[in-house]
Amino acid sequence: MAADPVDVLVVGGGITGAGIARDAALRGFRTAVVDKGDFASGTSSHSSRLIHGGLRYLEQYEFRLVREASRERRVLLSMAPHLVRPLSFVLPSYRGARVPAWRLRSGLWLYDLLAGFRNVGRHRWLGRKATLRLEPGLRDKDLRGAALYFDAQTDDARLTLATMRAAAHAGALVASYADVTAFLKPDGRVRGAVVRDVLTGHESAVRALVVVNATGPWVDALRRLEDPGANPLLRLTKGVHVAVPRQRMGNVRAITLTSPLDGRVMFVLPWGDLSYIGTTDTDEDASPDDVRATGEDVIYLLRSANWFFPTARLSPRDVVATWAGLRPLLSTGEGRDVAPSDASREHRVVESAGGLLTIAGGKLTTYRLMARDAVDRVAISLRALDGRPRAARPPTDRLPLPGGETADLDGLVKAATERGARESTARYLVGAYGSEAAAVLNIVERDRALGQAIVAGRPELWAEVTHAVEREMALRLSDVLIRRLHLFYASRDQAASAAGVVADRMAAALEWDAPRRAAELADYGEQVERSRAFAGEVARLTKP
Numbered sequence: 001m002a003a004d005p006v007d008v009l010v011v012g013g014g015i016t017g018a019g020i021a022r023d024a025a026l027r028g029f030r031t032a033v034v035d036k037g038d039f040a041s042g043t044s045s046h047s048s049r050l051i052h053g054g055l056r057y058l059e060q061y062e063f064r065l066v067r068e069a070s071r072e073r074r075v076l077l078s079m080a081p082h083l084v085r086p087l088s089f090v091l092p093s094y095r096g097a098r099v100p101a102w103r104l105r106s107g108l109w110l111y112d113l114l115a116g117f118r119n120v121g122r123h124r125w126l127g128r129k130a131t132l133r134l135e136p137g138l139r140d141k142d143l144r145g146a147a148l149y150f151d152a153q154t155d156d157a158r159l160t161l162a163t164m165r166a167a168a169h170a171g172a173l174v175a176s177y178a179d180v181t182a183f184l185k186p187d188g189r190v191r192g193a194v195v196r197d198v199l200t201g202h203e204s205a206v207r208a209l210v211v212v213n214a215t216g217p218w219v220d221a222l223r224r225l226e227d228p229g230a231n232p233l234l235r236l237t238k239g240v241h242v243a244v245p246r247q248r249m250g251n252v253r254a255i256t257l258t259s260p261l262d263g264r265v266m267f268v269l270p271w272g273d274l275s276y277i278g279t280t281d282t283d284e285d286a287s288p289d290d291v292r293a294t295g296e297d298v299i300y301l302l303r304s305a306n307w308f309f310p311t312a313r314l315s316p317r318d319v320v321a322t323w324a325g326l327r328p329l330l331s332t333g334e335g336r337d338v339a340p341s342d343a344s345r346e347h348r349v350v351e352s353a354g355g356l357l358t359i360a361g362g363k364l365t366t367y368r369l370m371a372r373d374a375v376d377r378v379a380i381s382l383r384a385l386d387g388r389p390r391a392a393r394p395p396t397d398r399l400p401l402p403g404g405e406t407a408d409l410d411g412l413v414k415a416a417t418e419r420g421a422r423e424s425t426a427r428y429l430v431g432a433y434g435s436e437a438a439a440v441l442n443i444v445e446r447d448r449a450l451g452q453a454i455v456a457g458r459p460e461l462w463a464e465v466t467h468a469v470e471r472e473m474a475l476r477l478s479d480v481l482i483r484r485l486h487l488f489y490a491s492r493d494q495a496a497s498a499a500g501v502v503a504d505r506m507a508a509a510l511e512w513d514a515p516r517r518a519a520e521l522a523d524y525g526e527q528v529e530r531s532r533a534f535a536g537e538v539a540r541l542t543k544p
């Protein structure tokens with residue numbers, strides 16, 4: 001991308017930047033996209049992993065947002081059926097709760113209405129007994145009943161990666177570990193950026209007609225890089241999740257709760273043999289690079305969940321993994337008078353005096369619409385610059401993401417078992433790769449040893465490490481263990497014991513020398529430690 005100027009340089013390889021790169025490349029613009037870390041290493045791998053209309057936004061009367069998000073839920077279910085899956089939710093109602101049953105009922109009716117009654121299914125109201133039959137672990141004292149309703153769950157990191165790969169297939173030039181350190185302003189206007197290769201330190205100039213700042217919680221930092229006096233656009237709020245063994249938690253489906261501690265809406269969500277609980281929502285001043293779960297966050301989440309699942313008696317020792325991210329919410333100028341959970345999830349595209357386009361706000365669910373709005377602005381700038389005819393908006397809602405070409409997931413599972421994969425392995429591979437599960441099996445066919453599990457008792461295969469390096473641009477150990485395979489979140493020791501052997505395989509594939517291998521292991525170890533740093537704080541906070 002440093003060789004020839006591009007039409008548009010997108011800074012940020014989270015879901016927003018990936019979506020913009022895909023849309024721009026599909027419009028025929030010469031597009032480049034860079035991220036200072038791995039793709040999705042920012043907020044886009046630290047979300048609640050929901051593709052949802054946003055039931056709780058009804059409380060803020062954000063009807064337009066809910067309608068838009070509901071439509072996008074339908075679009076994403078069809079663009080990537082392997083990565084975006086329907087999920088049923090139980091929303092229990094208790095006597096004396098902040099939101100009374102009648103309001104819940106009308107809210108859910110409106111939720112289905114705003115989805116044009118085309119959600120995965122319509123909500124139903126369950127009596128007390130029926131609720132406990134579905135979710136026997138739920139607190140029964142004062143339980144009046146529950147709503148059963150539908151949304152969808154995704155793998156946020158893999159959805160971002162699939163979108164980035166779709167951008168690359170459409171012709172975008174993509175680079176991870178490529179940090180924008182300065183802007184090129186030859187004529188006072190932003191005309192590209194200085195990009196530092198984080199792994200080698202090498203710097204290059206990428207020239208571009210238009211630059212888009214899609215750096216999520218970093219957008220204000222990047223704006224200040226162009227104009228030190230730029231006004232902040234964002235209000236950053238931190239959200240933390242903890243993952244615990246599902247058997248301990250006791251939920252069968254997804255559960256929507258209002259925390260007994262502060263009345264905020266939160267979730268207990270199923271993820272294989274784990275459940276994750278989240279999220280917190282607190283104003284945060286720390287840099288997005290330093291955000292992590294604290295002892296206080298973990299105690300809040302566990303206490304809230306324990307109230308609803310009294311036999312779970314979860315303690316911080318049950319926590320398998322934590323993750324924390326900063327929501328890049330639009331600042332409304334009302335400062336902190338509005339509670340973090342009530343801050344708007346809308347998005348906005350802003351152009352600086354020097355021509356830098358910044359997209360701020362939004363959510364994972366609506367990324368395709370955000371991307372479309374941003375690229376519409378890019379198109380206007382390009383037309384003003386060189387008079388080119390306006391390119392039509394591409395049908396980004398109808399083009400499947402890689403792996404999402406078919407909705408017949410059972411057919412894909414059958415094809416995989418016919419090639420010798422066990423049923424459970426086939427289901428896991430199809431869930432992660434869709435039709436591209438075949439590519440992982442091709443690797444196993446080349447070398448049968450790669451059909452073995454990386455961690456005994458878990459489904460992840462050695463062939464996936466090869467696939468991640470060869471097809472998914474994994475460059476670092478954490479790219480594989482955290483964002484491609486999720487062993488960091490799912491295995492009891494956060495893959496600490498497997499890290500060495502995975503590093504060996506990556507070292508062979510990527511020609512790492514011994515110091516690089518050691519550095520990768522040290523970096524991964526630091527990330528595991530960071531996700532567990534809450535433990536010491538909990539001990540201090542709970543000392544009698």
Ligand SMILES: Cc1cc2nc3c(=O)[nH]c(=O)nc-3n(C[C@H](O)[C@H](O)[C@H](O)COP(=O)(O)OP(=O)(O)OC[C@H]3O[C@@H](n4cnc5c(N)ncnc54)[C@H](O)[C@@H]3O)c2cc1C
Pocket residue numbers: 011012013014015016017034035036037038039040041042043044045046047048049050051052178179180181214215216217218222237238239240279324325326327328361362363364365366
């Ligand atoms: C706790 C939590 C839960 C959430 N749950 C949901 C949910 O369930 N559903 C939903 O729809 N939304 C959810 N969201 C919102 C959603 O996750 C975010 O809106 C979305 O991921 C933001 O994506 P992004 O691409 O804008 O930002 P990011 O994913 O943060 O991407 C920005 C990228 O920019 C890169 N970058 C920064 N500076 C530079 C630089 N100088 N040079 C190059 N690259 C740079 C970073 O490395 C980063 O990868 C949640 C958010 C949080 C925090």
